[in-house]
Amino acid sequence: MPRILLRMVTVRYLSNCYVIGHPDGIRAVVVDPGSSDMRQVTSLIERECLSVDFIMLTHEHFDHISGLNSLRAQFSPKVVASRECSARLGDPRMNFSLYAMMDGKGIACSPAEIEIYNEVVTMNWEGVDITFMETPGHSPGSMCISVGNLLFSGDTIIPGKKTVVRLPESSRESAVRSLDTVFARYDSSTLLCPGHGEVVSLGSIDRSKLL
């Protein structure tokens, strides 16, 4: 089974970046490299001699992509994102880094090498299925990603918090549909790995309190 090798909580915005290990002990994927300081992640990868096959993005916001450029430069993985997310990576206004950094520049990243646009897509990662499910609502590019029994929900589902749909380009209606889809597809034993907060079982989440 794939497993979480590291959950790094970023300093200012407390977003989660995950390193997931393949059962072969050699391969890894990174989910949401959201810090400008990725040393915890790179140290683990180098110490364990891991091959970073993919960086997977749950959505386009700055607190989930701030370390993307540095990881890409160092490990040359393929980046996987929804098409809507990918289209916003290069625009500091649309990935909100312009507002977070307030330096007049923000962060611009190249588009993803693999873009997801068919709502639900499953990819084989050397014998492990990775399923990408577009879940717009919090942002147009939001996507939930399952790897084995792990479900990376980004900001679509955050334990104990309401899904944020007050941002420009957020859509409450889309978020309702996305949550319906996620809760219909995954059972309560699924381990929810959110974009912020602790890893919990999906069954511990009260769907009715998310919106």
Next chain:
Amino acid sequence: MKNIAEILNSIRPEFDFNNSKDFIKEGMLDSFDLITLVAAIEEAFGIKIDGRDIVPENFNSLAAIEALASRSGRKK
């Protein structure tokens, strides 16, 4: 049409923006508030704020935001 003070109050009604020396330093506007504020100002006044102007000194007071809106094409 809302003015800038009204827009600020609608975003963070719990704060008194008239009695602040620096909105940013005093934590009255976080990054998500700024996103909402810029979008609201652009919509209200039909202007586009240049990304290079998204810096703290342009958002630390009502006067600074008013000046930014004017520089960005807001009609008096």
